[in-house]
Amino acid sequence: MNSVVASITYRAMLGRKRVWLLALLPVALIAIAVLLRLIGAGHESTTVTLMETFAIGAILPLLGLIAGTGVIAPEIEDGTIIHLLSKPIPRHRIMVTKFAVAASLMVVFAGVPTFLAGYLMIGTEANVAAGFALGAAIGGIAYAAVFLLVGVLTKHAVVVGIIYALVWEGAIGGYVPGARKLSIQQWARTLADQVTTSPALKPDVALSFALPAIVIVTVVAVIWAGQRLRGLSLTGDE
Amino acid sequence: MTQPTGVIHDIGYRHYDGVRLTRGYAATALALNSLRGAFGLGRTARSKIIPFLIAGTMLLPAVVSIAVMALLKEQGLPYSGYAVTMQAVLAVFLAAQSPYLVAPDLRFRVLPLYLSRPLKVIDYVGAKFVALVVALFLLLAAPLTLMYIGELLVELDTPVRTSEYLASLGGGVICAVLLAAIGLALASFTPRRGLGVAAVIAFYMFTLAASGVFFGVFESENQQTAAEWSLLGNPFFLVDAVQTNLFGTEPSNGTGYPPGIAPAAITLAVIALALSALYLRYRKAAAA
Numbered sequence: 300m301n302s303v304v305a306s307i308t309y310r311a312m313l314g315r316k317r318v319w320l321l322a323l324l325p326v327a328l329i330a331i332a333v334l335l336r337l338i339g340a341g342h343e344s345t346t347v348t349l350m351e352t353f354a355i356g357a358i359l360p361l362l363g364l365i366a367g368t369g370v371i372a373p374e375i376e377d378g379t380i381i382h383l384l385s386k387p388i389p390r391h392r393i394m395v396t397k398f399a400v401a402a403s404l405m406v407v408f409a410g411v412p413t414f415l416a417g418y419l420m421i422g423t424e425a426n427v428a429a430g431f432a433l434g435a436a437i438g439g440i441a442y443a444a445v446f447l448l449v450g451v452l453t454k455h456a457v458v459v460g461i462i463y464a465l466v467w468e469g470a471i472g473g474y475v476p477g478a479r480k481l482s483i484q485q486w487a488r489t490l491a492d493q494v495t496t497s498p499a500l501k502p503d504v505a506l507s508f509a510l511p512a513i514v515i516v517t518v519v520a521v522i523w524a525g526q527r528l529r530g531l532s533l534t535g536d537e
Numbered sequence: 538m539t540q541p542t543g544v545i546h547d548i549g550y551r552h553y554d555g556v557r558l559t560r561g562y563a564a565t566a567l568a569l570n571s572l573r574g575a576f577g578l579g580r581t582a583r584s585k586i587i588p589f590l591i592a593g594t595m596l597l598p599a600v601v602s603i604a605v606m607a608l609l610k611e612q613g614l615p616y617s618g619y620a621v622t623m624q625a626v627l628a629v630f631l632a633a634q635s636p637y638l639v640a641p642d643l644r645f646r647v648l649p650l651y652l653s654r655p656l657k658v659i660d661y662v663g664a665k666f667v668a669l670v671v672a673l674f675l676l677l678a679a680p681l682t683l684m685y686i687g688e689l690l691v692e693l694d695t696p697v698r699t700s701e702y703l704a705s706l707g708g709g710v711i712c713a714v715l716l717a718a719i720g721l722a723l724a725s726f727t728p729r730r731g732l733g734v735a736a737v738i739a740f741y742m743f744t745l746a747a748s749g750v751f752f753g754v755f756e757s758e759n760q761q762t763a764a765e766w767s768l769l770g771n772p773f774f775l776v777d778a779v780q781t782n783l784f785g786t787e788p789s790n791g792t793g794y795p796p797g798i799a800p801a802a803i804t805l806a807v808i809a810l811a812l813s814a815l816y817l818r819y820r821k822a823a824a825a
Contacts, residue, residue, distance in 0.1 A: 316726070316727050317732060320735060320736060320739055321730070324739065324743065327743060327747070331747060331750065335750075335754060338754075340754045340758065344757070345753075345754050345757070348753050348754065351752050352746050352749050352750055353746045353747065353749075353750050354754070356746055357742045357743060357745065357746035358746075360742075361735070361738070361739050361742055361743075364733075364735055364738075365732075365739075368735075369731075369732075371734075372731050373729060373731060376729070376730070376731065392784065408695060411549070440825060454583075455583075455587060455633075456731065457632075457730075457731045457734040457735050458587055458629070458632070458633040458734055461629055461633075461735075461738045462629055462633060464742075465625045465628065465629060465738070465742070466625055466626070466629065469625060470625050506638050
């Protein structure tokens with residue numbers, strides 16, 4: 300960890316237009332929760348639906364994409380990363396710092412609003428709010444790590460990320476049950492299921508697979524990204 | 538005696554005596570170049586990967602459908618539901634390519650260079666918009682046409698679905714116009730390509746999930762009308778609703794849509810809003 304790198308990254312993430320996207324999505328989640336409560340749909344099954352399709356299914360990958368690629372990809376795109384790389388800081392440490400920033404953003408912008416939305420819908424009933432908050436936080440950290448790696452691997456990081464989230468997890472995962480095993484979104488649902496007692500949530504992946512998978516994917520992604528940063532070649536914009 | 542204070546020397550540059558092409562020519566050239574760029578033509582090999590991959594994916598169900606028609610002698614996929622079925626792919630194309638059309642010019646602040654020519658702001662915006670509309674329409678019309686040609690050649694016992702094919706093309710135009718307006722308006726607000734991609738896809742995933750949640754909730758509470766209305770939040774279902782009400786095709790959501798001109802009115806309002814936002818954005822960018 301390097302506090303200077305961390306503070307620069309925080310400033311880049313929170314000081315520009317990016318923060319609007321980061322903030323608007325959780326606000327929309329809470330607004331929808333309030334709206335559903337007001338129209339009298341605030342019961343357990345709707346809460347689980349909202350959490351599954353909206354919080355975990357849409358907001359989480361988007362926030363992971365914005366935070367994960369946002370901490371590194373713009374710097375590579377406009378070449379300012381060279382100033383960071385020319386400092387005597389180990390590249391792995393730069394990467395771990397960037398990952399920590401992205402992970403903390405995910406906890407704040409995905410985990411906390413998910414809990415709030417769930418709490419506004421049904422309070423602490425069946426621990427739905429707490430369960431999905433845990434799922435969103437851990438799943439969000441894994442998303443951030445993976446998209447951080449994608450951001451170092453390719454210049455089209457965001458496009459590759461949305462193809463993963465939308466086509467693999469969304470479209471293919473919807474039809475092919477096997478694809479769900481390799482989906483961060485499904486792992487987050489499994490984690491949520493450990494805390495909540497709601498019968499409305501039926502995870503597709505066992506905890507014995509999801510938990511190791513999520514840890515391995517996160518650690519490998521951060522290490523690989525650090526490795527990649529050691530030999531990064533800067534090419535001009537087309 | 539007066540001294541000469543300044544002399545302009547003729548250092549022999551040749552003057553341009555050729556035809557001065559018009560403003561329309563410049564706009565057409567820009568539109569054509571943008572259209573080619575949207576598919577990666579005239580750009581690096583790397584930027585061709587994603588548009589070509591997407592175009593291939595769009596054609597895939599059409600090819601499978603022809604195979605089904607030829608081998609099993611059954612009707613293939615319905616034309617009218619093609620855009621709804623392939624909405625994720627179209628959304629990825631929109632998100633990936635609309636920032637390409639607008640972001641680099643904003644980022645490198647070259648807009649004044651364009652505007653120093655006969656081109657006006659409205660021409661620039663119009664050219665980019667037309668390019669994206671045509672690109673999206675081609676993406677949708679190519680598989681539909683392929684499927685239609687396939688159906689003509691296979692000669693099924695059932696009558697050829699010409700009217701449905703034409704209705705789907707009409708829906709495809711509406712779909713392309715709506716998507717292009719939204720995509721360009723969102724993408725033009727940031728000069729960063731990555732953030733533009735994220736903004737466009739965030740809009741799509743947000744409308745997809747939000748309308749899905751409300752549809753599910755109203756459905757479970759047996760409020761059918763409200764459920765149908767909530768589906769209109771998703772741009773693809775909105776266009777499908779317009780297509781259903783306008784051309785009388787089968788609704789692709791399984792339940793039906795609110796009847797009348799309401800979906801069409803919403804569509805027009807969204808297009809007008811997005812295009813005015815886009816124009817205002819560029820008027821500001823051109824002044825800066």
